[in-house]
Amino acid sequence: MEITPLEMKKFIIATLGLEDVTPESLGDDEPLFAEGLGLDSIDALELGIALRKTYQVQASGDDPGSREHFRSVNTLVAFVNQHGAVPGS
Amino acid sequence: MTFLPLAQLFRAGRRPEHPVAWSAGAARTWGEFAAASAGVAAQARTLGGEPGAGSAERWVLACEDAWAFAAGFSGLLQAGRTVVVPPNFLPETLARFPGHRLLRNLPAPAEARPEAGILEGRVEFWTSGTTGEPKALVKTLAQLDAEVAVLEALFGARLTGGLVVGTLPHQHIYGCLFRVLWPLAAGRPLLSEPCGDPASFLRALATMPAPALISSPAHLARLPRLLDLEGLPRPAVIFSSGGPLEAADAAQWAGGVVEIYGSTETGGIAWRQQDGTPEAAFWTPFPDVALSCDPDGALVVAGFRAGPAPQRMEDAAEPMAGGRFRLLGRLDRTLKLEEKRVSLPELEAALQAHPLVARAAVALLPGPRPRLGAVVVLRDGAATAGAGRELRRHLAGRFEAVALPRRWRFVAELPYDGRGKLTAQALTALFGEARP
Numbered sequence: 001m002e003i004t005p006l007e008m009k010k011f012i013i014a015t016l017g018l019e020d021v022t023p024e025s026l027g028d029d030e031p032l033f034a035e036g037l038g039l040d041s042i043d044a045l046e047l048g049i050a051l052r053k054t055y056q057v058q059a060s061g062d063d064p065g066s067r068e069h070f071r072s073v074n075t076l077v078a079f080v081n082q083h084g085a086v087p088g089s
Numbered sequence: 090m091t092f093l094p095l096a097q098l099f100r101a102g103r104r105p106e107h108p109v110a111w112s113a114g115a116a117r118t119w120g121e122f123a124a125a126s127a128g129v130a131a132q133a134r135t136l137g138g139e140p141g142a143g144s145a146e147r148w149v150l151a152c153e154d155a156w157a158f159a160a161g162f163s164g165l166l167q168a169g170r171t172v173v174v175p176p177n178f179l180p181e182t183l184a185r186f187p188g189h190r191l192l193r194n195l196p197a198p199a200e201a202r203p204e205a206g207i208l209e210g211r212v213e214f215w216t217s218g219t220t221g222e223p224k225a226l227v228k229t230l231a232q233l234d235a236e237v238a239v240l241e242a243l244f245g246a247r248l249t250g251g252l253v254v255g256t257l258p259h260q261h262i263y264g265c266l267f268r269v270l271w272p273l274a275a276g277r278p279l280l281s282e283p284c285g286d287p288a289s290f291l292r293a294l295a296t297m298p299a300p301a302l303i304s305s306p307a308h309l310a311r312l313p314r315l316l317d318l319e320g321l322p323r324p325a326v327i328f329s330s331g332g333p334l335e336a337a338d339a340a341q342w343a344g345g346v347v348e349i350y351g352s353t354e355t356g357g358i359a360w361r362q363q364d365g366t367p368e369a370a371f372w373t374p375f376p377d378v379a380l381s382c383d384p385d386g387a388l389v390v391a392g393f394r395a396g397p398a399p400q401r402m403e404d405a406a407e408p409m410a411g412g413r414f415r416l417l418g419r420l421d422r423t424l425k426l427e428e429k430r431v432s433l434p435e436l437e438a439a440l441q442a443h444p445l446v447a448r449a450a451v452a453l454l455p456g457p458r459p460r461l462g463a464v465v466v467l468r469d470g471a472a473t474a475g476a477g478r479e480l481r482r483h484l485a486g487r488f489e490a491v492a493l494p495r496r497w498r499f500v501a502e503l504p505y506d507g508r509g510k511l512t513a514q515a516l517t518a519l520f521g522e523a524r525p
Contacts, residue, residue, distance in 0.1 A: 017460075020477035020497050033490070038481055040490030041285055042427050045311040046458070048287060052315060066288035 001086040003055070008077050015050040016043055028074045036072075044070050051076075055084035092241055094234045095274050098163060099123065099206030103276060110156040111252065111296055112281035117156055124198035125157075129164025132196045147213075148190045149173045151183060155259045156281035159269050161192045166208035166230060173213045174260050176223060181486040185223075214262050216353045216430055223435065226262075226353045232394045236266055236356045237274045239375050243360070244347065247326040250299025251277050254324075256285040256308040257428070262353045263330045267303040277301075287315045299325035306331065307427040309346060310338040318342070330357075331428025333416065336370070339363045350416070352402060353430075355395040358388075359414070371413040380414065382406055387420055424453055426461070431492040436461070436484065443483050445471045450503050451494060452516035462520045463494035466503060473499040496520055 009023040069079035105120035152158040255268040272279040284293035302324040330349040351357040359372035378392040386405035405417040440449035448466040477497035504515040
């Protein structure tokens with residue numbers, strides 16, 4: 001199974017309780033942090049914990065790109081599809 | 090390692106090959122540090138001589154990595170300048186210091202001048218005030234030196250491994266003292282990059298054996314849920330500050346966590362190391378502070394580091410046996426979110442400065458992760474659709490992401506009660522039940 005950008009948006013919104021954000025208003029390539037959606041570093045940790053629980057993806061110290069995975073919906077989708085286990089629907 | 094007061098750092102000096110920092114995977118030596126610092130001092134002396142420009146003496150130090158910050162800090166004080174440490178490096182924050190010099194990147198290194206080695210000057214930390222405007226807290230280098238000496242006397246023996254790594258940034262007093270100034274004075278190398286995300290945390294722990302970990306409840310509570318701590322190199326000592334650490338979160342870290350209680354106004358006040366027993370939840374004052382309580386329970390701190398007059402904290406405290414005390418909670422409308430001091434009046438003032446907004450009030454919404462909720466009365470004709478994101482974007486130029494309201498309610502009137510008071514209870518009621 002692969003996760004889609006729409007599913008990832010719903011996952012982010014549900015995990016972080018972003019009640020003023022809809023999946024439609026969040027761009028696939030929009031930065032999630034700083035000037036984009038405005039998430040903070042603690043949100044990144046929360047998201048990481050939820051991704052680990054749901055999709056078994058894990059950070060590793062020799063993966064210098066791990067911060068890059070959290071840049072946008074698209075990078076997170078690629079990260080999960082490459083390293084995670086997406087449960088079948 | 091020889092402990093040197095910061096004021097005497099360059100007068101005494103260290104061996105040229107002594108490691109001062111790890112930056113981008115390589116050791117930075119004392120020789121490089123002294124040259125980088127001398128380069129900053131030379132630039133500050135050259136630029137500071139303009140006639141009648143008092144603010145030329147004031148430098149905003151906005152170096153993003155701790156190594157550059159350390160060199161900038163010591164260089165500016167070699168030139169006798171005032172170091173202004175901004176609360177963050179956001180563009181609108183830096184724009185609030187007109188007429189100041191800005192140090193973002195280190196200038197070319199220069200030859201160290203041992204005869205100019207005394208550091209002196211003042212350091213300004215900026216923090217959220219209670220009245221709606223950020224405020225400056227001025228520290229003399231002597232006060233910072235006094236705190237570093239206290240830390241070394243109390244805890245120095247526990248830092249057996251040398252390297253000092255931190256999950257949080259260095260531009261507030263706790264990060265500055267623990268990640269930069271204390272290591273500099275004690276001759277311990279500091280890790281330049283913060284390690285708050287899991288991958289950089291793993292790399293930081295693997296850099297050198299038994300590092301000292303400078304952290305906060307936000308990180309210490311979450312990292313164990315992202316990483317299997319069992320197999321990881323163990324820090325020699327872990328420090329936490331910015332807010333109380335839950336006993337259950339402290340218990341996840343083998344060897345325990347030393348918690349520091351303090352404020353920008355006073356510096357460090359007290360410490361504790363929880364072990365599950367009731368007594369270990371009490372705080373032990375640092376040896377150089379005198380504590381008392383105001384009639385409303387507010388803790389009052391006196392001592393050289395707190396300044397000429399005793400400082401009233403906005404935390405209520407209860408004295409316990411043996412000079413120790415228990416903390417009972419905040420008394421004012423400045424609160425801590427993930428250890429960041431957030432002033433509700435300041436947020437409200439910023440919201441009301443937006444053209445869409447007539448009135449605004451902000452409240453803390455309890456929950457597993459407490460967040461802010463904003464209640465906003467829009468100006469006539471303004472549409473509520475998308476207004477939350479627009480206002481969040483407006484605030485994001487000046488406030489850190491943690492301080493941005495996450496939930497929004499647009500109402501016709503703010504919920505004043507019969508006595509004309511706007512209570513936190515009435516505001517939080519607008520958000521209904523807390524999320525599970």
